[in-house]
Amino acid sequence: MSFNNLDQLYRQVIMDHYKNPRNKGQIEDGTLTIDMNNPTCGDRIHLTMNVEDGKVSEAKFDGEGCSISMASASMMTQAIKGKDVETALRLSKTFSEMMQGNDYPDDLDLGDIEALQGVAKFPARIKCATLSWKAMEKGLTEKE
Template sequence: MSFNNLDTLYRQVIMDHYKNPRNRGSVEGDALTVDMNNPTCGDRIQLQLQVENGVVQDAKFDGEGCSISMSSASMMTQAVKGKRLEDALEMSKAFSQMMLGEEMDLGDTDLGDIEALQGVSKFPARIKCATLAWKAMEKGVQE
């Protein structure tokens, strides 16, 4: 597949997650809740994780922002559901490496749709948009 075709496919995946967000809303019952915002561009997110025995049982988000931040939140919540917290944090680390254009140490981790965001690394001002939901997840898990 040529670079242009791949770039188009990635844009379509991002726009699909933006227009049809997965896991948007609130978690039923007890949940770890983290509010974060990006004051630079106005993106804001509320992330909720329902964790039982160290495993993310459910993940939801709400907020507003650009297509990059909202798509990333949608992709992230999909990716971490059913994962152990340690694995979710490893995914977050790999995602951060991808955003910085570094070599990713994925191990057995499959980023799936999340790889569509790798082009964001070419636009430093947008990296904070893409990483907002991931930073919220890290903050919530560490607290």
């Protein structure tokens, strides 16, 4: 697949998650609630998660922001649901590496998240993409 076709596919995946977000909403009795914002651009996220027996059993987000920020939150919640806390944090570290333009392990299936790898070329947008991931990390690490 040519670079232009791949770039177009990635844009479509991002816009799909933005226009049709997965796991949008709130968990009424979530075990973890995290609010974060990006004051430089106005993105904000309200993340709720249930963690049971060391696994993220449910994750939902609400908030407002650019297409990158909201699509990333949609992809993140999909990726961590059903994963143990250690794997969720490892996914976040891998995502952070990808946002820095670094190589990341092939053993993790990133699925739709790979569509965000082009954000690394736009430093001003990295904070948009990582906001929900940082919220998830904060919630899971402060819980311990």
